[in-house]
Structures are given as structure tokens and as C-alpha cells.
Amino acid sequence: MTVICWFRRVLRLDDHPALVAAAQGGPVIPLVILDPLEALAHPASAQRQAMALPGLAAALQARGSRLVVRRGDPATVLAQVIRDSGAMAVHASEGMPFARDEGLHDAVRAAGAALHLHPLADLVPRGSVLTRTGTPFKVFTPFWRVLRQTAIAAPLPAPRLPAPDAWPDSDGLEWPEARAAMNRGWPVMARHVQAGEATAHDRLEAFLDRITAGYAERRDLPAEGDATSSLSDALAVGEISARRIWHRTLHAQDQGRGGTEDFLRELAWRDFARDLFHASPDMDRTCWRREWDGFSWQGDNADAEAWRQGRTGIALVDAGMREMFATGRMHNRVRMIAASFLVKHLMIDWRVGLDWFARCLTDWDAASNAMNWQWVAGCGPDASPFFRVFNPEGQAGRFDARRLYRDHWLRGEGARDFAKAVPRSWGFDPDHRPAPLVDLDAGRQRALAAYRGFARKDAAAL
Numbered sequence: 001m002t003v004i005c006w007f008r009r010v011l012r013l014d015d016h017p018a019l020v021a022a023a024q025g026g027p028v029i030p031l032v033i034l035d036p037l038e039a040l041a042h043p044a045s046a047q048r049q050a051m052a053l054p055g056l057a058a059a060l061q062a063r064g065s066r067l068v069v070r071r072g073d074p075a076t077v078l079a080q081v082i083r084d085s086g087a088m089a090v091h092a093s094e095g096m097p098f099a100r101d102e103g104l105h106d107a108v109r110a111a112g113a114a115l116h117l118h119p120l121a122d123l124v125p126r127g128s129v130l131t132r133t134g135t136p137f138k139v140f141t142p143f144w145r146v147l148r149q150t151a152i153a154a155p156l157p158a159p160r161l162p163a164p165d166a167w168p169d170s171d172g173l174e175w176p177e178a179r180a181a182m183n184r185g186w187p188v189m190a191r192h193v194q195a196g197e198a199t200a201h202d203r204l205e206a207f208l209d210r211i212t213a214g215y216a217e218r219r220d221l222p223a224e225g226d227a228t229s230s231l232s233d234a235l236a237v238g239e240i241s242a243r244r245i246w247h248r249t250l251h252a253q254d255q256g257r258g259g260t261e262d263f264l265r266e267l268a269w270r271d272f273a274r275d276l277f278h279a280s281p282d283m284d285r286t287c288w289r290r291e292w293d294g295f296s297w298q299g300d301n302a303d304a305e306a307w308r309q310g311r312t313g314i315a316l317v318d319a320g321m322r323e324m325f326a327t328g329r330m331h332n333r334v335r336m337i338a339a340s341f342l343v344k345h346l347m348i349d350w351r352v353g354l355d356w357f358a359r360c361l362t363d364w365d366a367a368s369n370a371m372n373w374q375w376v377a378g379c380g381p382d383a384s385p386f387f388r389v390f391n392p393e394g395q396a397g398r399f400d401a402r403r404l405y406r407d408h409w410l411r412g413e414g415a416r417d418f419a420k421a422v423p424r425s426w427g428f429d430p431d432h433r434p435a436p437l438v439d440l441d442a443g444r445q446r447a448l449a450a451y452r453g454f455a456r457k458d459a460a461a462l
């Protein structure tokens with residue numbers, strides 16, 4: 001009985017529960033679906049996925065299998081491939097948000113097959129790390145303590161893949177909608193991406209060879225590119241599993257490598273975000289603390305556009321926004337500062353920023369993006385309080401003291417990359433130094449005054 005394995009943002013053979021289950025069912029058709037709507041909403045992530053496909057296709061071919069790629073809406077494509085192949089079952093990983101797969105089940109059933117959704121190979125199954133009273137954690141540290149005591153399941157080896165007698169047609173590895181949406185940015189970003197399952201494993205090994213006890217401190221320094229693993233994009237497109245990283249890191253820890261405990265803790269943030277998203281599937285649109293929906297956020301406006309285009313006049317913020325547009329990544333500390341500047345100094349709704357990150361990040365992950373934006377905005381469960389306003393100049397002095405990061409993106413090679421990537425309609429002039437959009441102290445006072453007014457109203461309502 002032929003079965004389909006839909007490689008749904010899990011672009012690997014190692015530790016792939018849906019693939020293992022499919023291989024037990026019979027001859028397997030490995031399928032990737034390139035959805036034009038996804039390319040429009042998440043162009044950088046789509047490019048990142050497209051760049052993973054040649055490696056995946058080659059790995060499948062080396063095992064006597066083949067990658068079938070189809071473009072279109074997932075429900076329609078699944079129904080079509082079922083009809084083309086006579087497959088009786090589709091195995092796939094859960095999507096995120098976790099609750100929105102109803103239409104898929106209906107489409108697959110109507111085409112005469114059954115859809116089996118398998119858990120992602122995260123560190124722990126969703127909703128399994130609970131407080132003593134059986135409720136999900138709202139704060140990271142206690143979540144981490146329990147997760148650290150939990151036995152993390154061993155990664156699953158890649159299965160043997162029996163081939164079907166006949167292969168359905170494939171549309172090829174190109175994703176034209178992603179290329180069109182990325183436009184001039186595609187070739188620039190392509191130079192910054194290291195794609196493929198084997199590459200992800202190599203990068204993990206290289207990182208574990210160089211990690212030291214200084215990891216926790218160095219990970220805050222944006223000019224120190226090798227201080228962190230840079231594996232978030234490989235994780236986001238599923239080239240490597242969190243469980244594989246966990247077990248390899250434990251092994252390195254047993255061999256006495258410093259910094260590994262801090263690294264495991266960072267990795268656990270990803271699972272924490274997923275648990276929160278699992279419990280609150282609208283976390284990417286609604287303030288986790290509902291009362292914050294009544295805050296006087298401003299909507300999208302000219303200041304937001306200046307922020308997106310990296311011309312706020314605040315050097316560290318602009319450097320970060322340029323790094324993200326050109327490479328698809330932004331250093332974690334700089335993400336916090338750029339996001340805080342948008343929601344506090346400019347008082348713009350966090351969802352405006354979340355949407356731009358969702359377009360530009362190669363490591364875009366619905367849960368991590370939503371949790372971190374709500375953390376910065378002060379409306380999330382374990383959030384940084386709104387009255388704690390980052391001063392981007394102070395942060396720059398502390399974490400980019402020698403200006404290496406800012407100079408790279410505002411004057412150096414990074415600036416040249418950015419110039420090549422931006423749409424011509426932005427009219428980008430590399431020599432123009434924009435004046436600050438707001439005086440930092442005045443912006444801070446304005447944010448605090450708005451917060452005090454909001455907190456008073458809120459207290460009065462109680």
C-alpha cells in the first residue's frame with residue numbers, strides 16, 4: 001500500500017517521526033508542497049526552504065527514493081497526489097499553530113485516504129511539561145527545571161525507504177513565488193545561507209568543538225558571529241531536530257565542554273514558546289495578557305516604515321534591521337533592542353514588528369516569534385515589564401563597544417550587501433545619515449507616561 005510522506009517544514013531524513021511511520025506503512029512517496037501564499041507571507045523563510053531542497057532530493061536519491069515537489073495550496077495538492085498515486089495514507093508532521101489542520105483532514109478524506117499527523121521531534125511532546133497541579137507553565141525558569149529532569153527521547157534513525165512502482169510527476173525544485181517575493185534580495189541572502197541536513201550536522205559539530213564557558217556572555221555580542229550556533233534557521237526548516245542537538249550536546253558535556261548547560265537552556269526556550277503557542281494558538285495575533293489589547297499602540301505608519309527600512313537614525317537599530325533584510329538573520333540581542341525601540345520609543349503595535357520579522361527571517365518560527373515579541377512588548381506571560389525600556393545607545397556601548405557590528409552594517413561590507421538587496425522603490429542612499437526619529441529620552445518618557453495612564457485605567461477597572 002503506497003503512502004505519502006509530506007515533508008512539512010521537516011526537510012530531513014534523520015529523526016523524522018512522520019517519515020518513520022510512513023516507511024512502516026509501505027512504499028513511500030516523499031512530497032514537498034510549495035504554497036504560493038506561504039511565499040508571499042514569509043519570503044525569506046520560503047527562500048530558506050527552497051535552498052534546502054536540492055540537498056534533500058540528493059539524500060533521497062542516494063537511498064533509492066525520490067523527492068516529489070508540487071506547487072499549490074496544500075489541501076488541493078494532497079488530494080491531487082493521492083489521486084495520481086492511489087496512496088491510501090498521508091503521514092505528516094503537525095503544523096503550527098497546532099489547531100488549524102481541520103481542512104487538511106477533510107481534503108485527504110474526500111480524496112480517499114487518511115491523514116496521520118505526527119508530533120514534531122521537539123525536546124518534549126507538547127503539553128507534557130506541567131506544573132505540580134497539572135497546568136502549563138507560564139514562566140520559563142520553572143519550565144526549564146522540569147524539562148531538565150525529563151528524559152528526552154532519543155532521535156530516530158533515518159528509515160529504509162521502499163520505492164513505489166510508479167512515481168507521480170514533480171514540478172521541480174524551483175519556487176518561483178519565493179524568488180519573486182525576495183526579488184533583489186534572493187542572491188544576497190543566498191550567500192549568507194548554509195543549507196542542507198548534512199551541513200546542519202557539520203555546523204553543530206563545529207559549534208560543539210568551539211563552545212566554551214564564555215558562551216552565555218559572548219552570545220550577547222553581535223560582532224562575535226561564531227559565539228552562537230546559528231542553527232535557528234536549520235531548526236526552523238527542520239534540517240536538524242532539537243532532540244538531535246540535545247543529545248549531541250549532552251555528549252559534549254560528558255566530555256567536559258563548558259557552556260553546554262547554557263546552550264541546552266537556550267534550546268529549551270524554543271520548546272517553551274511552542275508550549276505557550278499550543279496552549280494559546282492565537283498568540284501571534286492577540287496579547288497573551290488580554291488587557292494589553294487596550295493599550296494605546298499606534299498602528300502601521302511612516303515611523304514603522306522607517307524602522308523596516310533601517311533608517312530610524314538609531315545606529316544599532318538600523319544595523320540590526322539591515323542585517324535581517326540582507327541575511328535573513330538578526331543577532332538575538334539586537335532583535336530585542338530593535339523590537340523594543342519599535343514598541344516603546346515609537347509606541348507601535350508589536351504585531352506590526354512581528355509581521356515584518358515573519359517576512360524577513362530565515363529562521364521564522366511562528367511560536368518563537370510570537371513569544372519573543374510579546375516578551376519585548378510586555379504583554380506576554382513571562383514578559384519583560386513595559387517600564388523597562390532599553391536604551392539602544394547604552395546597549396550599543398555595552399555590547400558593541402568597538403562599533404564593529406554597527407560599522408559593518410552602516411558603512412562596511414554589510415551596508416553594500418544591504419544596498420544590493422533592498423527594493424529600488426526604497427530609494428536607498430548609502431551616504432545619507434538619517435536624523436533620529438525620536439529623541440531617546442523623550443521617547444522613553446512618552447512610553448512611560450502612556451504606560452502609567454494604561455496601568456491606572458487597568459487598576460480602576462479591577
Ligand SMILES: Cc1cc2nc3c(=O)[nH]c(=O)nc-3n(C[C@H](O)[C@H](O)[C@H](O)COP(=O)(O)OP(=O)(O)OC[C@H]3O[C@@H](n4cnc5c(N)ncnc54)[C@H](O)[C@@H]3O)c2cc1C
Nearest residue numbers: 228229230231232266267270332335363364365368369372
Ligand atoms: C523579537 C524577537 C523575535 C524572534 N523571532 C524568532 C523566530 O522567529 N525564530 C527563532 O528561531 N528565534 C527567534 N527569536 C529568538 C532568537 O533571536 C534566535 O533563536 C537566535 O538569535 C538564534 O540564533 P542561534 O541559533 O545562533 O542561537 P543559539 O544561541 O545558538 O541558541 C540555540 C537555539 O536556541 C533557541 N533559542 C535561543 N534563544 C531563543 C529565544 N529567545 N526564543 C526561542 N528560541 C531560542 C533557538 O532555536 C536557537 O537556534 C526571536 C527573538 C526576538 C527578541
